[in-house]
Amino acid sequence: MATRQETIFVAGHRGMVGSAIVRRLHALGYQNVxxxxxxxxxxxxxxxxxxFFAAHAVDQVYLAAARVGGxxxxxxxxxxxxxxxLMIQANVVQAAHDHGVQKLLFLGSSCIYPRLAPQPMREDALLTxxxxSTNEPYAIAKIAGIKLCESYNRQHGRDYRSVMPTNLYGPGDNFHAQNSHVIPALxxxxxxxxxxxxxxxxxxxSGNPxxxxxxxxxxxxxxxxxMELASDVWAGQVSPMLSHINVGCGQDVTIRELATLIADIVGYRGAIVFDPDQPDGTPRKLLDVSRLRALGWQAEILLKQGLTDTYAWYVAHVGEVRAV
Structure with missing residues (x-):
């Protein structure tokens, strides 16, 4: 495999997403991560x-660092x-710009879209x-991150791109008893x-969302x-005012179906009771991923296989669960 010599800074490399990006970059031959x-x-x-940026000649940044939770x-x-x-995003983007970093990828969240946005949610549903309400402060911070990248592109000619993932899970997830997302919590x-x-x-x-x-x-x-798409190819799918793109698998399940599947994978045979007095959150969150598919990428890992692998990781690391 040919080596790639760009120096890439992955902010948030110890988190679930950041560590996966580091693994991916190494697998593709990037040597200077x-x-x-x-x-x-x-x-x-x-x-x-x-x-930090003054001390290192950084070519690209993956901004995966964030405070996250359920x-x-x-x-x-x-x-x-x-x-x-807000502070993490502002500090990293400004420092990257000040030190001549032309390419940056900002990782957002599907919660940027309106609670009752038409399904599946298109990128142009933003701010409509x-x-x-349950995650509005986090969503507003992520929207600010998108607009921060757009603004540096418009004013300074930078190539700062944003990806909006759906709900993520996998090895390295946060299994805290109170502060985790739905899959690790269940x-x-x-x-x-x-x-x-x-x-x-x-x-x-209720189990219905x-x-x-x-x-x-x-x-x-x-x-x-x-991040690796040529600038002209990327520009064909985005505009200065629509610089983010959805990342998902294009399929959804109810929380009740999810819980049943996880219980089966874990081997739990008892009853599953839902407490309707607790918040449901958004009724549905399914991303329209047609733009990303047009750019040549689609998800490969099916939910059952992914959950099985995640549970195996959890069992192996059960003594190392991380708190927010």
Missing amino acids: LTASRNQLDLLDQQAVRG IHANNTYPADFIYDN GVLE MRRFHQAKAQGDAQVTAWG RREFLHVDDMAAASVHV
């Missing part, structure tokens, strides 16, 4: 970020979610309606219930694919 742990570089510290975490720490994400709950012999497991909400899920290795592959 630059990373920094939180102890080495606090992305909330503007001067530290500027110093409904409980978003509801409990709204100030942390909006502040931390009211956001889901996986942990069923795993513990099986070990303890519990007769039933209670899941949040529909969600789309993408394995993190597919997300990493899509991110590198988008």
Whole structure:
């Protein structure tokens, strides 16, 4: 395999998405992948970020660093979610620009779209309606990140691209008891219930909302694919005011179906009870991924296989679950 000599900084390399991007880059022959742990570089510290870029000749940036979490975490720490994400984005993008980095990929979230956006959600649904209240601060921060990249492209001629993934899961996910997303939360709950012999497991909400899920290795592959597209090819699918693109698999399931599938994979045979007094969130979140498919990429990992692999990773790392 030919080696690739560009120096690429992956911000957030210890997170689920960032670590998958690092694996993907290495698999494709990139030799100079630059990373920094939180102890080495606090992305909330503007001067530290500027110093990092001044000390390294960076060619490309993958901005995968973010504060993330499920409904409980978003509801409990709204100030942390909006502040931390705004600061990380602003610090990295500005420092990249100041130090001559021409190419950057910003990772957003499908929660940027209105709560009741037409399904499947197209990129041009952005800013056309009211956001889901349970994660509005996080969504606003991510929208600001998109507009930040667009603004540097318009004013400074940069090539800063944004990808909006659907709900992600996979190795390295956050399995915190309260602050995790739905897949790791259910996986942990069923795993513990099986070990303890519990007769039933209670899941949040009605079980009726529909969600789309993408394995993190597919997300990493899509991110590198988008970053490697020639500028003229990318420009054919975007515009200065529509510089983001959806990343998903194009299929969704109900939370009830998801819970049943995870319970089966874990081997939990008890009852699954849904608590309708807990919030459901957005009724449906399915992305329109036609633009990405037109650019030559589509998801490969089926949900059942991806969940099976994720559960195997969880069992192997059950003592190393990370907290938000």
